[in-house]
Amino acid sequence: MATDGSIIEKESDVSCLNPYMTETRKRLVIASFWVVVLLGLPLWWKTTAVYRAQLPFAQIDSWVDRKACQLTFPSTFVVHLASIADADPKAHNHPLDYPTIENAIAASVDQQIYQANTQQCVEFPLNIEIKEWRITSDIIDLLKHTSEQREKSTIGRYDIFLAPQLPAPTSTKRAHVKLGNDRSMIITLREWTTSDIEESTAAAIATLLQEERERVQSIACDNELRERSNLDGLRTMKFSPMYQMTFSLMNEDPSGLQVDWDIEDAVNTYLRPFMSEVSVISNFSVDSQIQHFAQLAVTPQYMERQKLPSYYYLTPETLPHFINSAEWNLASAISTYPTINFILYIPAQNKSPLRIHNSKGQPVRSNAFLIPRWGGIVIKNQPKALTASGALAFGKEDLKPFMEIFVAQLRTLIGIHDLKKIMSPLETSHEISYESAPQTAVTVTELDAVIKQRIAENIVNSIATLKSLAQLVMDIPNMVVLDHIRTEVEISLDSLEQACQALQQQDYMKALTHSISAIERSEKAFFDPTMVSMLYFPDEHKYAIYMPLFVPVSVPMIMAVVKEFKEARRRRKEAKSKTD
Template sequence: MEENNDKIRRLIIASFYIVILFGLPLWWKTTEVYRAQLPFAEIEEWSNWEAFDLEFPTLFIIYVASVESSTINFANLSSNLENSIASRYNVDNFKASNEKYQKSMQFPVKVRSLDWNNWRNGLQYGNLEKLNVVSENGQYILYILPSTNSNPNTKVLVGNQRQAVIEINQWDIKVIEKTVSDLIVSLFMPEQAAIKKFIMEPLSNSKVELDSMRTMKYSPQYQVTFSLMNGDPSDLLVNWDIEEAVNKYLQLFVNKISVISNLTVDSQIQHYARLTFEPFHKADENYFYLTPELLPHFINAAEWNLASAVSSYPTLNFILYVPSKDQSPLYIQDSKGNIMESNAFLIPRWGGVIIKNPDRSTGAHNFSLEELKSIMSIFITQLRGLLGVHDVWTEAKHALDVTTNIEFVTPPNTAVTMWEFDSLTRRRIAENIITSITTLKSLSQLVTEIPNMVVLDHIQTEVFLALDNLAKSCANLHNNQYNLALYHSKKAIELAESAFFDPTMVSMLYFPDEHKYAIYMPLFVPISVPLLVALHREIKSFKENKKAIK
């Protein structure tokens, strides 16, 4: 009877351990976090610049006027310009950079000869419409001809369709080469330096430039909100023809820039928009003024409802502020104490503000379409700065010799020229590629460092598609297909950020192993102690019985 009891007891203890042996793997399998395999090696290659070479090829087609009395040989002009531009670019921009991160910028140059009569017919009254144009980003036409007057300065006439005419007073091959080389380097050096700095910035601790602080981080869409803020409606009621103004002055710019980012525009009027501080008062001239130190505190974020309720994309706010009667007229002073003519200021990565002091005699004021023309002009200038649009020819003018005079053909009513649009496109492509790589690298590190993070199949798919679009963007850049390169870079950053910010990846983020121990130990420790004690007793009893038999 006692032997049967021992056998039953041992079977009971064994059954517990059998359940544990089969239950542990089942528990481990059912509680493990699903993690789809990510291409860590490929992401590492991209982050180490091993998977691609970033190139922004630029083609300049140069037409040189054929002058009958000239004996100049232009056979080597193309190769001489290529060598000159490449060497100066390397010296000016990459002299201190690590060779590992030097990216090539191509400047192939072609030379063609045009008859002099064609030049005179095509350039009457500064009209460039009869000259050849190119429709592709990265391709530009320069027309070179001898000057017809005694002015020793070089004259550059900039067209709207990726073309420019250069009039050179001294018709000499060396002068022509230097003039064209100076012009091209001055035009593209700031852009290339900005691209290089953006590439190197994640790898260095260099100071952030003012321009990068002002420009918005890239987004496929922005919400643009125009707000008319009235300080005191009890004294003055205000209104504005903002819809007509947007359609007339801004819509063409919105359409043009939509290739890079879509702009959604809305407007509002808010009353009782008081300031959080009292502006300074100049009693002798009876006006109020704001100093540069007060401008950062101008926005009353606590009471002014400026948050967009219709979009989750970044918002650009443009405020037309009408002060109350007891703070009118209100002006902005610069650092030297002079009243600013525009009476406006820019808030980096946020928007812009214009202060207007309308006539209060009638108790109401409507900002008409004509009155809004100058206001919208300032807003568009501020919007250009926030979106990163650079006036490339003005920047080049500062870098060129004082003997070079630059004139402009009247630009179209789009608030952005083709030269500026091309430059912005290239900068945004570089920004998107680098941001995509940085985001994927961060995702890779996060998944590696947190073993409990969920990685579902759709995240794996987004990562693979992001890498594929990165490869396509770089390939299209190499082939001088900037529109396709921009499209794939936009897709790459959207997919990379979608994978990184996917809500399913956060579910196990705050459930580490310490939490598991805290949950399971109170359950399993009280059970395991009797089982271990019982197992120890049975082993001890088995050994004693074995000795007794011997």
């Protein structure tokens, strides 16, 4: 019995130990599963997270707040005062106080330009230097004298030559101003006095700079960092280092007229010099085409006149709908750069002559119009007498008047302003004349103003693009930001800094180069395809993908832990009841 009893006791001990060993093993199994999950969650989170290189947000904010660098557009005017060797000292050779005249001219220019200006986002330092100009009393040909005194001209540096009108005044106005094509002007005064020197020089400088500075200031001081909304901004093409220029000859009715043109020779003769001159800002590629059956998208109205030829006409309200986008193939597949279109349109015989009316109901003499940020159109009516073959061929000389219109339209599209219109306010008190227009169709002074305007546009647009990029990255946490995006942003910021420093040193060409680099790099970063591909992949998508995997695994594990807690609580209660 004892033996049997001992055996029974051992079996009882084993039966008591087996449940304990089973519960321990079960807990270890549950714990091992949870350890794997807890260790795997960070790894899963890391492997499923998108890569985001750290962008220099602080630097971008400093440019947005205009704290990174003060934009300055300095100008230097070297005033050459005539000292006439053979003149009567009592009449025209009074000693002049140069420092006083310099300060008086600078103060007068500032007063005329900034009398209503309260914005300080951009500065326009003005430096006046006065030098003696030794000439003889024979000053009829002043250009010969000035050519010996002119220094190497750079953007922002101008020469003004002042002399009395000898032997006698030739104008009833205070002075005569002659503008050259090489950043120079000659002013001859009726009265050779200090006050006339100061007032005429200050008036000429202020008139030359005022409109240019207003345009630069309107761009640089845009608090919202957006494109201009004024008329000038709406007409001008957005900056691009390259433009695709397309010339199209549109023939509405080829059944009655066959057309052809020597556009290549005309472009090389009349347009190529202009494109070469403005290539410092943007380059151009040119192509041409001839399209037949070019039907209008609008119906011209008919003007019947007594004793005068009747004609068809288009009103200003219908001109925006002139382009038949559905049927005219004007899209360029050659380049991805912005396209500037120029169209020579020949209407059908039953719609000729076709003219354009202005807002006053009068025919436009050029029979041409401009479409802002798109291009220009010239309407050429069919001649009354055609050849027997019914063909019309435009040679180089025939295209000259049309090319002149196209060049004028192109000047407007790229932001060139007519120097004569700029200087027109000075005509009230001064007589103005101009040197012969260059073959390039743009003066150096006009080109300088465009360069300054483009520098301001590029800097502001670069800052605006970087601001949008930073805002986009912060608003969308799951957007991919690779290392090359950060590199492009850093290069753009560095180019902005170098452009600003170049402006302070009055090196406009260097500033233009860096501003172009800034806008190109910022747009390259903003439109990078690696970022756009993840724009619409929020966290909700990630959860939707992994929920079918995690839920089936996590529910049994959570239920096992809950069951184990309940079992442990039950055992504690049983153990407590036994002790009691």
